[in-house]
Amino acid sequence: MATQKLSSLLSVSATSASLRSLGRHFSWGRGINRFSTSVAIEEPITPPVQIDHTQLLINGQFVDAASGKTFPTLDPRTGEVIAHVSEGDTEDVNRAVSAARKAFDEGPWPKMTPYERSRILFRFADLLEKHNDEVAALETWDNGKPYEQAANVEIPMVTRLFRYYAGWADKIHGLTVPADGPYHVQTLHEPIGVAGQIVPWNFPLLMYAWKVGPALACGNTIVLKTAEQTPLSAMYVSKLFLEAGLPPGVLNLISGFGPTAGAAICSHMDVDKLAFTGSTNTGKIVLELASKSNLKPVTLELGGKSPIIVCEDADIDLAVENAHSALFFNQGQCCCAGSRTFVHERVYDEFVEKAKARALKRVVGDPFKKGVEQGPQIDGVQFKKILSYIRSGIESGATLESGGDSVGSKGYYIQPTVFSNVQDDMLIAKDEIFGPVQSILKFQTLDEVIRRANASRYGLAAGVFTKNINTANTLTRALKAGTIWINCYIVFDAAIPFGGYKMSGHGREKGIYSLSNYLQVKAVVTPLENPAWL
Numbered sequence: 206m207a208t209q210k211l212s213s214l215l216s217v218s219a220t221s222a223s224l225r226s227l228g229r230h231f232s233w234g235r236g237i238n239r240f241s242t243s244v245a246i247e248e249p250i251t252p253p254v255q256i257d258h259t260q261l262l263i264n265g266q267f268v269d270a271a272s273g274k275t276f277p278t279l280d281p282r283t284g285e286v287i288a289h290v291s292e293g294d295t296e297d298v299n300r301a302v303s304a305a306r307k308a309f310d311e312g313p314w315p316k317m318t319p320y321e322r323s324r325i326l327f328r329f330a331d332l333l334e335k336h337n338d339e340v341a342a343l344e345t346w347d348n349g350k351p352y353e354q355a356a357n358v359e360i361p362m363v364t365r366l367f368r369y370y371a372g373w374a375d376k377i378h379g380l381t382v383p384a385d386g387p388y389h390v391q392t393l394h395e396p397i398g399v400a401g402q403i404v405p406w407n408f409p410l411l412m413y414a415w416k417v418g419p420a421l422a423c424g425n426t427i428v429l430k431t432a433e434q435t436p437l438s439a440m441y442v443s444k445l446f447l448e449a450g451l452p453p454g455v456l457n458l459i460s461g462f463g464p465t466a467g468a469a470i471c472s473h474m475d476v477d478k479l480a481f482t483g484s485t486n487t488g489k490i491v492l493e494l495a496s497k498s499n500l501k502p503v504t505l506e507l508g509g510k511s512p513i514i515v516c517e518d519a520d521i522d523l524a525v526e527n528a529h530s531a532l533f534f535n536q537g538q539c540c541c542a543g544s545r546t547f548v549h550e551r552v553y554d555e556f557v558e559k560a561k562a563r564a565l566k567r568v569v570g571d572p573f574k575k576g577v578e579q580g581p582q583i584d585g586v587q588f589k590k591i592l593s594y595i596r597s598g599i600e601s602g603a604t605l606e607s608g609g610d611s612v613g614s615k616g617y618y619i620q621p622t623v624f625s626n627v628q629d630d631m632l633i634a635k636d637e638i639f640g641p642v643q644s645i646l647k648f649q650t651l652d653e654v655i656r657r658a659n660a661s662r663y664g665l666a667a668g669v670f671t672k673n674i675n676t677a678n679t680l681t682r683a684l685k686a687g688t689i690w691i692n693c694y695i696v697f698d699a700a701i702p703f704g705g706y707k708m709s710g711h712g713r714e715k716g717i718y719s720l721s722n723y724l725q726v727k728a729v730v731t732p733l734e735n736p737a738w739l
């Protein structure tokens with residue numbers, strides 16, 4: 206379904222008719238409500254939603270943290286408190302894990318028929334669809350992403366993903382194995398047990414879906430920790446899970462901090478599997494905690510510094526628009542952001558001019574306002590970090606083509622920033638900035654750009670713009686990355702696997718590939734009584 210793909214929203218060819226086919230009247234609004242990025246941000250718009258859920262979910266009950274503590278979640282538009290939510294810690298994680306353990310070992314979930322599990326997941330997806338706009342508003346309020354993006358693309362993608370995995374729940378098959386000798390051999394694909402899942406703040410509910418969907422479809426139970434910056438949407442939808450008939454203890458939700466609640470999940474001896482999305486540094490800690498406890502298997506989806514290669518024969522307008530959204534989408538806070546744009550020397554000047562013009566037109570503003578393409582960064586920490594990378598780009602001699610500063614006096618808004626003449630050894634070309642900072646580099650030959658594109662500790666994604674099938678095929682095979690987008694970027698779908706090479710992570714999420722993260726394979730061998738029928 207094309208409309209579920211982010212690129213359909215982002216690409217220049219997207220029409221409002223195709224977006225309306227989502228069932229929502231979406232207008233990207235190019236040319237309307239547009240203001241220069243230097244214009245101050247107005248008073249924040251009141252979000253169209255109330256906050257009703259701020260507690261932990263343990264064993265089917267919404268409860269306060271054992272310590273009684275709470276912590277504030279902030280509005281990135283102002284830095285002000287939206288709500289105080291329960292601060293889970295080790296004792297809450299222990300309770301949640303024992304509820305999940307009981308629900309797995311004794312409870313109905315793994316024992317239900319796959320069809321019954323599938324029906325609960327479908328019912329949840331229906332409820333989520335019904336509450337799409339409230340959930341999207343919570344996501345925007347807590348994270349700062351444009352409401353139109355959340356309501357028209359992201360939350361519908363979450364619903365789609367749950368339907369995709371609901372469809373898998375009753376299609377998980379083992380094999381019959383043709384072994385040598387008089388034996389009947391089969392494999393059973395069984396759920397692993399209690400899954401510990403830790404998600405980041407950049408796509409709070411989408412990352413929840415990538416993890417919860419396959420884990421539940423395979424019959425596991427869950428303890429999930431949200432990111433401390435964005436706890437609200439998961440709290441809201443977890444109530445919908447109870448309404449959909451999910452038995453108590455199957456999905457437990459902890460809000461809290463990484464070094465306390467997060468580490469308690471990773472170290473727990475009764476957690477059988479871990480899935481983590483976040484920074485590479487925290488990924489290393491997660492892996493270490495898993496190895497120091499019970500050697501639980503770990504799926505990691507980490508950072509990136511993904512290259513985009515614009516060849517001399519590329520459709521330049523297509524490349525400019527895609528490279529723009531590849532970097533600036535979600536305020537630049539994407540693990541797969543196209544953050545090193547290599548452009549062939551023959552089309553370099555034209556590309557830089559057009560990339561700059563596009564960035565200058567980017568609509569920055571209150572994410573609840575129609576037509577806004579870019580809201581604030583998530584918090585003050587990221588805001589300062591991004592501004593310091595911008596300073597480092599200027600100091601290291603890259604050419605600042607646009608932006609370079611914050612916007613307004615409140616909140617965490619940053620101008621869409623474009624650097625040209627970026628060199629491989631500059632910090633802005635090496636580190637994951639996770640902000641609206643595009644780096645454009647020049648190349649001459651294919652061999653050279655392959656070597657430079659691969660000279661990174663990351664390997665999450667890559668983009669290629671060319672009209673030549675042989676160039677596309679060469680780059681597809683030569684680039685060391687988990688996803689290669691040819692003449693497009695950020696095309697996501699529930700069925701397309703996602704994950705990284707090198708320090709971008711271990712394993713794949715989404716599609717059929719995610720099922721194996723949540724299944725054990727048991728070989729069953731039975732002697733055949735009458736070998737004559739072998």
Ligand code: NAI
Pocket residue numbers: 403404405406407430431432433461462463464465466467468471482483484485487488490491506507508509539540587637638639
């Ligand atoms: P982070 O990796 O520390 O946080 C992600 C999740 O891990 C959160 O839920 C956090 O509470 C949890 N966590 C933190 N420390 C933990 C620990 N010791 N044990 C268990 N869980 C722990 O990322 P952070 O600090 O929010 O952002 C820093 C940088 O990470 C960003 O600037 C960006 O470069 C990168 N990042 C990458 C993401 C991706 O999608 N790959 C998402 C978020 C951040």
Ligand code: MG
Pocket residue numbers: 278279280281346347348434435436
């Ligand atoms: Mg927040």
